[in-house]
Amino acid sequence: MNRQSAILIMLLPLILLSCGPTPQAGLTPVTVSLDWVPNTNHTGLYVALQKGYYAEEGLAVEIVSPADPAAALRAVAAGRTHFGVSFQEEVTVSRANDIPVVSIAAILQHNTTALVALRDAGIASPRDWEGKRYGSFGTPLEPPVIQGLMECAGADFSQVEFVETGFDAFPALVNHQVDFVWIFQGWDGVQAEMQGVELSVIPLLGSCIPDYYTPVLIAGEATIAEQPELVRRFLAATTRGYEYAIADPAEAAAILLQYAPESDAELVRRSQAWLSPRYQADAPRWGQQEAAVWADFSQWMEEWGLLPKAIDPQKAYTNDYLP
Numbered sequence: 001m002n003r004q005s006a007i008l009i010m011l012l013p014l015i016l017l018s019c020g021p022t023p024q025a026g027l028t029p030v031t032v033s034l035d036w037v038p039n040t041n042h043t044g045l046y047v048a049l050q051k052g053y054y055a056e057e058g059l060a061v062e063i064v065s066p067a068d069p070a071a072a073l074r075a076v077a078a079g080r081t082h083f084g085v086s087f088q089e090e091v092t093v094s095r096a097n098d099i100p101v102v103s104i105a106a107i108l109q110h111n112t113t114a115l116v117a118l119r120d121a122g123i124a125s126p127r128d129w130e131g132k133r134y135g136s137f138g139t140p141l142e143p144p145v146i147q148g149l150m151e152c153a154g155a156d157f158s159q160v161e162f163v164e165t166g167f168d169a170f171p172a173l174v175n176h177q178v179d180f181v182w183i184f185q186g187w188d189g190v191q192a193e194m195q196g197v198e199l200s201v202i203p204l205l206g207s208c209i210p211d212y213y214t215p216v217l218i219a220g221e222a223t224i225a226e227q228p229e230l231v232r233r234f235l236a237a238t239t240r241g242y243e244y245a246i247a248d249p250a251e252a253a254a255i256l257l258q259y260a261p262e263s264d265a266e267l268v269r270r271s272q273a274w275l276s277p278r279y280q281a282d283a284p285r286w287g288q289q290e291a292a293v294w295a296d297f298s299q300w301m302e303e304w305g306l307l308p309k310a311i312d313p314q315k316a317y318t319n320d321y322l323p
Helices: 038-048 069-077 088-096 140-150 164-176 185-194 219-226 228-247 249-259 267-279 291-303
Strands: 015-020 027-033 059-065 083-086 101-106 115-118 133-136 161-164 182-183 199-203 215-222
Touching: 027 069, 027 228, 038 059, 038 228, 038 249, 038 267, 059 228, 059 291, 069 083, 069 101, 069 215, 083 101, 088 140, 088 215, 088 291, 101 219, 101 228, 115 185, 115 215, 133 140, 133 199, 164 182, 164 185, 164 215, 182 185, 182 291, 185 199, 199 215, 199 267, 215 228, 219 228, 228 249, 228 267
Parallel strands: 027 059, 027 083, 133 161, 133 182
Antiparallel strands: 015 059, 083 215, 101 215, 115 182, 115 199
């Protein structure tokens, strides 16, 4: 199930499911809003919570899950939560709509999503998408990505049928209701392997689609301006959490499962093993973001008509509070 948040931010009620300690005397209460239910994108947060890294920084952190993915960014922008999990494309669209959120750390260094089909479907490149059904989440980002990849391959985008599946795209693929879908390789890809489902994988990135950060940690401009030390302390502890998950994926997965016992334990363990080396990847430190990534992707979004106006990429992210 792809957890890409909808590009169009909708103002919906925020229903919070608490997952954190009771605030302790002398500690500053901090709320972190996830983009979805707890999963391996979030492991470092839970490690920092369980290991006491936040408490060592004087923070009593509560991690909450919104009823709708788009609600997390709205809550952060409005100051209802201090920090949140979002995506570069969501932050970019928000800033183009004057919603004051900033990416403060990249959870993953590179985009780990891909377009996939069942191996026996005979789909090996975007050229083969002509005449096929795409399982869509209904976000504005999908058509230009599919079109861009197809045009690069010399294929006719008009020959693709979009089938609305919501977040059930991967099950729809397995059940032959659609022919190709967009997945997170670290979750759906691992799940497919566990189920013995053989996939044909077409990477999203390359010369046609620029790399972008997904997911990221965000804060509101007001939080950064008014409580810079809070941001610094939060990221100091969170960085330790992700560094621990990089060094010990098995223990990190066990910690995540303590907070998400309803999850498939084997899927979490395998996903964590796949994802842990990708948290930092080739970056000099966990969380680092590069100006070119923000500039190139925001320009691509503008060229494809996904933004009402251009943004200043330099104001959309910061590395200033990373340890």
